[in-house]
Amino acid sequence: MTLRVFLQVLASLAMPLATAWGGMALWYQLPMMAAGKSASIALWCILASALLIALWRLRPWIAICGYLSLFALLQVWWNSLEPSNHRVWTDDLMGMTHGRAEGSQVTLHNVRNFDWRSDEDYYPRWETRRYDLDQLTSVDLATSYWGMPAIAHVLVSFGFDDGQFVVFTVEIRKERGESYSEIGGFFKQFELSIVAADERDALRVRTNVRNEDVYLYRVNMSEEAMRALFLSYIQQTNQLQQEPRFYNTITANCTTIVFDMMRQIIRGLPLDYRLLLTGYLPGYVQDVGGLEQNLKLEELRQQGRITERARRAGNNMDFSRVIRDGVPGW
Known part of the structure; x- marks a missing residue:
């Protein structure tokens, strides 16, 4: 197996898992109604799917770098979420x-x-x-x-x-x-x-x-x-x-x-x-x-x-x- 194919296979396994995690994170943390969350998750999945397709049709490093950039933006948002003692508690x-x-x-x-x-x-x-x-x-x-x-x-x-x-x-x-x-x-x-x-x-x-x-x-x-x-x-x-x-x-x-x-x-x-x-x-x-x-x-x-x-x-x-x-x- 060539290095290129190895990277494609590895990324093909990792990208869907990371996309699923990102979708769950958006669902549980976006401050929106269900319809807004669903639309955001759909957009996230479309972008990730496009990059997954590009992984096999273009040069792998272009798709991988694109996905890593997209996931990094998600992580910036995720890490900005902070716990609080000031909410309306039961x-x-x-x-x-x-x-x-x-x-x-x-x-x-x-x-x-x-x-x-x-x-x-x-x-x-x-x-x-x-x-x-x-x-x-x-x-x-x-x-x-x-x-x-x-x-x-x-x-x-x-x-x-x-x-x-x-x-x-x-x-x-x-x-x-x-x-x-x-x-x-x-x-x-x-x-x-x-x-x-x-x-x-x-x-x-x-x-x-x-x-x-x-x-x-x-x-x-x-x-x-x-x-x-x-x-x-x-x-x-x-x-x-x-x-x-x-x-x-x-x-x-x-x-x-x-x-x-x-x-x-x-x-x-x-x-x-x-x-x-x-x-x-x-x-x-x-x-x-x-x-x-x-x-x-x-x-x-x-x-x-x-x-x-x-x-x-x-x-x-x-x-x-x-x-x-x-x-x-x-």
Whole structure:
């Protein structure tokens, strides 16, 4: 195969893929109605197709240089898109958690404590809460399922000797009228948010309002590691307040953010497919020694299913104790 033919074949494979990516980027980010977006994407595809045809009918370098110039213009526009903390957010993501640590004393601002009756009917509360890291005694991993067993939302809950629990959940920061899209998460459709919440909010809304299936796992961590993870969450929330960031379905989601923090605390944590297929994350945590080792994963899963207990507990002030009844480690 000559060099010319090799370049033509390589470009013939790369150009349609790049064109498809560009079309998706235009669809999710152009500030237009659907008709305007469709017309822009059609023009983009026509120009790209013309250059693909020219690749085989003219000198290849002319078509390749033309396409690279066209794609470079798209990249200039794409890189000009910046995340923002100033949009019309949904009520449950309006507050931005941030905190301050002074010795062992931690103050968290904008801790969400909504009273949920439905996704549209709720009493909003954003609170300032204080915690003593010397009383930090537990870390729990919660996985919430709504469909496929391979996909779950991951939350991390910290427990204290005084009976307080606070959940950190990594969320897409939706604007009013937006809904979640896995594909949109690849194309800068959402900002990233880390919300601290009361368990009667963050866990109960999933079991009792959204009819999700939630499992709780006690995580084996040293006091030093628990403290470091809690402080890492505060650092991340403060950073997001100063420098907003886009959510990404793969690289910046509810699991990868936590994993990145844990790798700074526990060196040598391996990469694994279960970091992407988050429904299987408890198996990964058990394999690295983070869950009870005397029970099989299926036993931990069965005993850690809190869905029915949460539904029975309702808005009970003792919600956190009730849902842990029977969870291994508790």
